[in-house]
Amino acid sequence: MIAIIGAMSEEVLEIRNLMTKVVSKTISKIIFYEGLIQDKKVVLVQSGIGKTLSALSTTVLVLNYEVDFVINVGSAGGITSDLKPLDVIVSERVAQADFDLTAFGYKKDFSEQRLAFYADNNLVHKMKSLNLPGVIYGDIVSSDTFISKQSQVNTIIENFPTALCADMEAGSIAMTLAHFNIPFIVIRSISDVVGSQKDNALEFQEYLALASKNSAKITKELIINS
Numbered sequence: 001m002i003a004i005i006g007a008m009s010e011e012v013l014e015i016r017n018l019m020t021k022v023v024s025k026t027i028s029k030i031i032f033y034e035g036l037i038q039d040k041k042v043v044l045v046q047s048g049i050g051k052t053l054s055a056l057s058t059t060v061l062v063l064n065y066e067v068d069f070v071i072n073v074g075s076a077g078g079i080t081s082d083l084k085p086l087d088v089i090v091s092e093r094v095a096q097a098d099f100d101l102t103a104f105g106y107k108k109d110f111s112e113q114r115l116a117f118y119a120d121n122n123l124v125h126k127m128k129s130l131n132l133p134g135v136i137y138g139d140i141v142s143s144d145t146f147i148s149k150q151s152q153v154n155t156i157i158e159n160f161p162t163a164l165c166a167d168m169e170a171g172s173i174a175m176t177l178a179h180f181n182i183p184f185i186v187i188r189s190i191s192d193v194v195g196s197q198k199d200n201a202l203e204f205q206e207y208l209a210l211a212s213k214n215s216a217k218i219t220k221e222l223i224i225n226s
Helices: 009-016 051-064 121-129 150-159 170-179 200-224
Strands: 002-006 020-027 030-037 040-046 069-078 088-096 116-118 135-142 163-167 184-193
Touching: 002 009, 002 051, 002 200, 009 040, 009 069, 009 200, 030 051, 030 200, 040 051, 040 200, 051 069, 051 170, 069 170, 069 200, 088 121, 088 163, 088 170, 088 200, 116 170, 121 135, 121 184, 121 200, 135 170, 150 163, 163 184, 170 184, 184 200
Parallel strands: 002 040, 002 069, 069 184, 088 135, 135 163
Antiparallel strands: 020 030, 030 040, 069 163, 088 116, 088 184
């Protein structure tokens, strides 16, 4: 079974629309949707926004379902100027940008095993073999803050110079799955870009539905070809 995690209703809805023979089940107050995408068995869950809720939902998921791998889907904010809304970022590495133990001599970068995790090589290779247009491969960071200011981006880039986009869940989902030794990949479509002429919150609201649909479309391709 393939598990899919989205944080927001808009992100989950686009995956739900791809599913057939859907049955819902509530476990620990979390709703899971079991069904098929073509002939592949999937389970879908809306985690809620942020690292705590996403880690909680991921834990409940893996303790109740035997999953082959997990796809974290949805939207993200671009933090490099060469990105534009609706570009799709597929994770190679994921890190928690606001996890900071530098006061005790630990690094705050992709080399620190406490906060950085690698997407499954087989899943990344499969994605690349599909040659899907508009898909970019690289690093994603997460924090419990909506990134909308250039000063926030500057802080992230100082520690994670290869990061392409920022979200609020992938890092904690990756950390949880690493604990349970379950493969993962993140597929996020850009909803807003810090530094663009538009207000980021407004740009996010404008592109959220389209970004969610875009992420779902790419996710479907990975699932049906797995």
